[in-house]
Amino acid sequence: MKGLFPLFLGLFGTFAFSWVGLTLIPNYQIGHLDPQSDEEGTDVYPLPKSGMAERGRRVYTANGCFYCHSRWVRADYAGSDIERKWGDRRSAPRDYIFDRPVLLGKMRTGPDLSNIGQRAPLEDENAAPAASPPPAAAGAPAASPSAAAAAGSPASPPTGAAAGSKAPPTAAGPSASPAAGANSPAASAPASNTAQAPSAKSSLGSENKPNEAPVYSAAWHHRHLYAPRSISTDSNMPAYKFLYEKRPIGGQTSADALKLTGSDAPPAGSEIVPTYEARCLVAFLMSLNESHPLNETKSAFGAPAPPAAAAPAASPAASAAAPPAK
Amino acid sequence: MDAAEIPLKAPELATEVSLSDIEPIERALIDASTRVPVLMFYTSAIAWLLIGTLLAMLVSFKMHAPDLLANVSFLTWGRLRPAHVNIMIYGWASMAGMGTAIWLMARLCRTVLRHPLLLMAGAGFWNLGILIGVGAILAGESTGYQWLEFPPYAALILFVAYTLIMSWAVLMFRFRRGEQIYITQWYLLGAFLWFPWLYSAAQLMLFVVPVQGVLQAAVGWWYANNLLFLWFGAIGLGTAYYMIPKVIGRPVYSYHLATIGFWTYALFSSWTGMQRMVDGPFPAWMVTASIAATILTIIPVATVGLNHHMTMQGYFPLLRYSPTLRFTVFGAISYTIFSLLGVLLSLRSVDRYLSFTQASIAYTHLGLYAFVTMIIFGSMYYIVPRLVGREWRYASLIKLHFWASVYGVGLMALMLLAAAIVQGVELNDATLVFNESTQSILPYLRGRSLAGLLMTAAHFIFAFHFGLMLFGLGRTATVPTFLNPVEDEDENSEAHL
Numbered sequence: 048m049k050g051l052f053p054l055f056l057g058l059f060g061t062f063a064f065s066w067v068g069l070t071l072i073p074n075y076q077i078g079h080l081d082p083q084s085d086e087e088g089t090d091v092y093p094l095p096k097s098g099m100a101e102r103g104r105r106v107y108t109a110n111g112c113f114y115c116h117s118r119w120v121r122a123d124y125a126g127s128d129i130e131r132k133w134g135d136r137r138s139a140p141r142d143y144i145f146d147r148p149v150l151l152g153k154m155r156t157g158p159d160l161s162n163i164g165q166r167a168p169l170e171d172e173n174a175a176p177a178a179s180p181p182p183a184a185a186g187a188p189a190a191s192p193s194a195a196a197a198a199g200s201p202a203s204p205p206t207g208a209a210a211g212s213k214a215p216p217t218a219a220g221p222s223a224s225p226a227a228g229a230n231s232p233a234a235s236a237p238a239s240n241t242a243q244a245p246s247a248k249s250s251l252g253s254e255n256k257p258n259e260a261p262v263y264s265a266a267w268h269h270r271h272l273y274a275p276r277s278i279s280t281d282s283n284m285p286a287y288k289f290l291y292e293k294r295p296i297g298g299q300t301s302a303d304a305l306k307l308t309g310s311d312a313p314p315a316g317s318e319i320v321p322t323y324e325a326r327c328l329v330a331f332l333m334s335l336n337e338s339h340p341l342n343e344t345k346s347a348f349g350a351p352a353p354p355a356a357a358a359p360a361a362s363p364a365a366s367a368a369a370p371p372a373k
Numbered sequence: 374m375d376a377a378e379i380p381l382k383a384p385e386l387a388t389e390v391s392l393s394d395i396e397p398i399e400r401a402l403i404d405a406s407t408r409v410p411v412l413m414f415y416t417s418a419i420a421w422l423l424i425g426t427l428l429a430m431l432v433s434f435k436m437h438a439p440d441l442l443a444n445v446s447f448l449t450w451g452r453l454r455p456a457h458v459n460i461m462i463y464g465w466a467s468m469a470g471m472g473t474a475i476w477l478m479a480r481l482c483r484t485v486l487r488h489p490l491l492l493m494a495g496a497g498f499w500n501l502g503i504l505i506g507v508g509a510i511l512a513g514e515s516t517g518y519q520w521l522e523f524p525p526y527a528a529l530i531l532f533v534a535y536t537l538i539m540s541w542a543v544l545m546f547r548f549r550r551g552e553q554i555y556i557t558q559w560y561l562l563g564a565f566l567w568f569p570w571l572y573s574a575a576q577l578m579l580f581v582v583p584v585q586g587v588l589q590a591a592v593g594w595w596y597a598n599n600l601l602f603l604w605f606g607a608i609g610l611g612t613a614y615y616m617i618p619k620v621i622g623r624p625v626y627s628y629h630l631a632t633i634g635f636w637t638y639a640l641f642s643s644w645t646g647m648q649r650m651v652d653g654p655f656p657a658w659m660v661t662a663s664i665a666a667t668i669l670t671i672i673p674v675a676t677v678g679l680n681h682h683m684t685m686q687g688y689f690p691l692l693r694y695s696p697t698l699r700f701t702v703f704g705a706i707s708y709t710i711f712s713l714l715g716v717l718l719s720l721r722s723v724d725r726y727l728s729f730t731q732a733s734i735a736y737t738h739l740g741l742y743a744f745v746t747m748i749i750f751g752s753m754y755y756i757v758p759r760l761v762g763r764e765w766r767y768a769s770l771i772k773l774h775f776w777a778s779v780y781g782v783g784l785m786a787l788m789l790l791a792a793a794i795v796q797g798v799e800l801n802d803a804t805l806v807f808n809e810s811t812q813s814i815l816p817y818l819r820g821r822s823l824a825g826l827l828m829t830a831a832h833f834i835f836a837f838h839f840g841l842m843l844f845g846l847g848r849t850a851t852v853p854t855f856l857n858p859v860e861d862e863d864e865n866s867e868a869h870l
Contacts, residue, residue: 051546054554057636058563062603065643066574069595070588073659074578078585109513111451117729125652126725130803138654143586148517148579151590153649155729155800156436158807275439283811285439289446 077140083341092339095145096331103331106324108148110287116160117152120337122344133159134337136344142337157284164335168262266306268329269321274311290325293317399483406485407476408760410492414472415753416843417500419836421464426825426832428457433822437815447511455522456510462520462600463531464503466745468496470608471538473752474561476760477615478542481558482549491541498534502527518579518593520600525580532576535569556631560611563639567603571596587654595646601740602642609704609745610638610677612752616701617684620755621691626683634676641669648719651728667719674712681705694855696771700751703779707743714739726801731814732793735786742828743782750778750835757839758854763847765838765854772856774835781827788824792817 084091096104107113120134128134138161143149270277273291275284291305295317303326304318313319321329435441435450442448479486486492506523509515515522523531542565554562575596578584584592618625625631644666647659685702692699714736717723754771758764765771792814799810841847848854 051554054559054562055566058566058639061636061639062567062570062643064640065595065599066570068662069644069646069659070574070578070584070592073591073656074584074588076656078588080585106513108517109452109515110446110449111454111515113517114451114454119654121652121728125721126728127801127803131807140587140654140656142654146586147583147589149586149589150517151587151650151653153519153729153733154731156811279808281808281812283436283439283808283815285435285443285450287449288444289449 080141080144082144083141092341093142093145096334099327099330100334101331102324103327103329103334104146104148104150106290106328107331108150112160113150113152115152115154115156115284116158117155118159118161118335119151120159120161128159131159134162136337136340138337139341139344141341141343160332160335161337162335163263164333165338166263167333168264263333265329265333268332269303269305269325270307272325272328273305273319274307277307277309277311287325290322290328291319292322293319400480403479403483403485404476404759406489407479410486410489410496411472411476411756412760412843413493413496414468414475415757415839417496418465418469418472419839421460421468421503422832423836425457425460425465426829428453428460430822430825430829432457433818433825437818437822446513452511452513452515455515455519456507458520459510459522460503460507461741463499463506463523466605466741466749468499469749469753470564470605470745473612473749473756474564474608475541476756477557477612477752478545478561481555481615482545484545484548484550486541487544487548488541491537491544495534495537495541498530498537502530502534505530516579518575518589518596520597521575521579521593525576528572528576528580532569532572535572539565539569555615556625556628556635557611557615559635560607560614563635564604564607564611567599567607571599571603590650590653591647591655591659594649598646598648599643601737602645603639605741605745606638606642606708609748610708612748613681613701613705613708616697616748616751616755617681617705620695620698620701621685621688623684623688626680626686630676630680634673634680637669637676638673641666641673645670645715645719648715649733651719651721651724664719664721667716670712671716674709678705678709693857694859696765696768696775696854696856697751697755699775699856700747700754703775704744704746704748704751707739707747711736711739711744726797727793728797729800730793730796731789731817732797735789735793738782738789739786743786747778747782750774753839757842758847761842761845761847763842763845764850764852766841766847767838768854768856770834770838771854774831774838775856777827777831777834781824781831783824784827785821785824788817788820792821 082091082093095101119138120128120136122137123129125137129136142161143151267278269291271284272287274286274288275282276286293313296304300318301320304320307313307319431442431448432450432453435443435453439450443450446452475486475492502523506527509524509527510522514524516524521528546562575592578592579589583589614625614631645663647653647655647663648667651660651664653660681702692702718727718732718736754765795817796810796814799805799813800807
């Protein structure tokens with residue numbers, strides 16, 4: 048090759064082409080999206096996360112959760128994500144406009160978490176320990192039994208992906224689904240009692256699903272983070288015990304102490320409580336919810352999710368931070 | 374001999390001799406001028422390689438033994454993994470690659486290295502940046518962008534270091550002799566210009582004036598793939614273009630092919646970033662453009678591969694003797710395999726199954742290890758003896774290193790690809806519970822750990838051998854260390870210049 052000038056020009060040009068093409072033009076196209084709202088400007092999505100959930104994002108990032116858990120749902124023609132109930136529509140750029148860093152992830156060594164917060168029960172923190180899972184035998188779902196009972200089908204506890212068994216279609220789905228639309232007023236009041244929890248869940252779990260997901264309460268998350276294999280024996284997730292504290296019980300057991308059994312249980316006289324970081328992380332996890340319909344994507348099963356589903360996006364974080372007085 | 378004859382014959386001889394005799398001396402002078410900085414880069418790189426390898430073993434074992442050392446915050450899997458990756462990228466591959474690039478540039482510009490202090494300061498700062506960055510990751514300060522986990526303050530140190538190294542490169546080009554710019558120099562110049570642009574653009578768009586939402590991921594993957602292709606890949610290919618013809622003592626088969634290969638490489642591989650996010654939350658044209666670009670990288674792969682093959686034609690028996698050639702040719706072949714696997718993985722029909730599986734780990738290791746690292750190993754086997762004035766002591770250790778690396782990375786790629794197929798098929802079958810997909814790949818992950826053990830052995834053997842060279846314990850000999858005893862003297866005395 049003769050001369051330095053054409054070489055430099057070529058090196059410069061090829062790279063500029065890629066830079067402009069793959070970063071600047073997309074930035075012009077989708078780099079300045081606004082939240083979507085209806086005509087009255089009331090039903091706004093997405094909303095920024097609460098302070099505690101934002102802090103939880105830092106914990107999520109620091110511990111590399113996103114190396115195993117993706118956070119994007121592919122369209123129904125491009126994979127089984129929607130069939131797996133990881134979402135009821137594909138993810139769109141607008142879902143992430145407040146995310147920094149955006150943690151899409153590239154691996155699914157663990158399940159996708161785009162909508163993990165959607166399955167959170169609408170219960171306040173104080174009620175959670177009361178309805179907390181029983182000592183889990185191998186593969187037992189960690190859903191709150193009272194919630195399942197309230198759905199009107201006591202014989203069919205939700206059996207989830209975490210349960211480690213091939214679950215037949217449960218009766219809970221069909222029986223709960225009619226309530227999905229009707230229950231939106233209740234769901235929009237975040238401090239409603241535990242009995243309303245399944246109706247919020249059922250916006251995700253409508254007809255015929257083999258993998259009815261468990262309800263992921265804050266207590267469930269804490270226990271799962273502290274001892275993953277106490278909930279699902281064949282889980283491959285590392286434990287995050289360093290996010291929890293062991294301390295002696297002073298007088299009465301703390302409200303947020305983890306309910307642990309077997310080898311994970313602390314010695315008598317002491318209890319395991321989440322640190323502030325752990326509570327932030329759980330607030331973040333419970334804020335992950337992309338179920339709100341977007342105009343640019345079609346939701347699965349034709350019908351859009353009830354508008355009330357937007358409420359859990361903000362509320363669990365808030366309720367985790369400061370339990371409502373009710 | 375009669376004294377009177379000397380002045381009559383001497384002038385004639387002097388002119389004849391000057392070309393063939395001065396060149397080796399000149400080369401030796403250039404080599405000597407690069408000795409300290411290049412060895413500094415190499416030594417740091419090998420130290421990082423060992424640390425990164427040990428971390429890799431932990432990461433790999435934790436994949437099938439999640440409770441191993443899990444209760445310490447800085448040893449949790451999600452922190453060790455980015456620490457390993459960043460050490461390998463910036464500590465090992467970048468530093469070793471820069472070391473090789475410096476030496477090659479000095480040789481090809483036919484000029485002694487000026488201002489070695491600049492380079493040494495650069496290497497020092499670079500090490501400091503990695504040390505701080507890795508410390509930050511382990512302390513939980515990761516930024517959350519893959520391959521850019523170093524927090525901005527560590528990245529800034531890396532950038533300062535890079536500026537020092539870069540300013541040296543400009544100086545060297547300024548003082549080069551001869552008009553011809555060899556193929557290797559295209560690649561190296563490209564790498565040296567692209568990297569700072571790439572790095573600063575990514576830092577600016579992610580941290581200084583952050584782009585919105587998913588575009589961060591787009592910038593992140595644009596960065597990661599360009600780092601792989603335009604920084605590591607360019608250094609690797611440039612080195613192969615120097616080493617193969619040099620060792621076999623024969624010019625490159627075709628300059629035209631090399632030109633086509635270079636420009637199509639620069640043009641297409643820089644567009645492949647979004648290939649990792651097929652069907653993701655992006656405008657479809659971005660992903661489609663990247664898939665198209667990935668498919669088009671077949672052109673540079675074919676031309677470069679053909680060029681190397683035709684250059685080697687008839688000289689393949691030399692692989693029996695020369696360590697450099699053996700490593701380099703293995704790397705060049707891996708470049709083809711790596712690129713073709715990339716094409717395969719980017720296709721929508723395949724990606725649907727393999728998108729979220731171990732396949733991306735296999736792909737990255739084929740690129741960074743089987744292709745780039747092996748070529749760098751090859752170049753080190755060539756360059757280090759010229760810097761320390763000794764030859765490698767044990768042919769057996771080189772052979773062990775080669776085979777442990779080859780079997781290691783080969784087994785690893787096979788295990789991960791097999792795991793990926795199993796995992797992908799099971800993930801895509803919504804009637805299976807999720808845990809099925811992670812449980813059934815455990816045997817493959819154990820196999821991967823075994824492969825990792827082989828590679829660990831290879832690296833420690835190499836580091837030991839390098840240490841011997843560094844402390845002057847190499848062989849003092851006029852011929853290089855051959856892998857096998859040479860029967861045919863003529864062929865090789867000519868070949869190993």
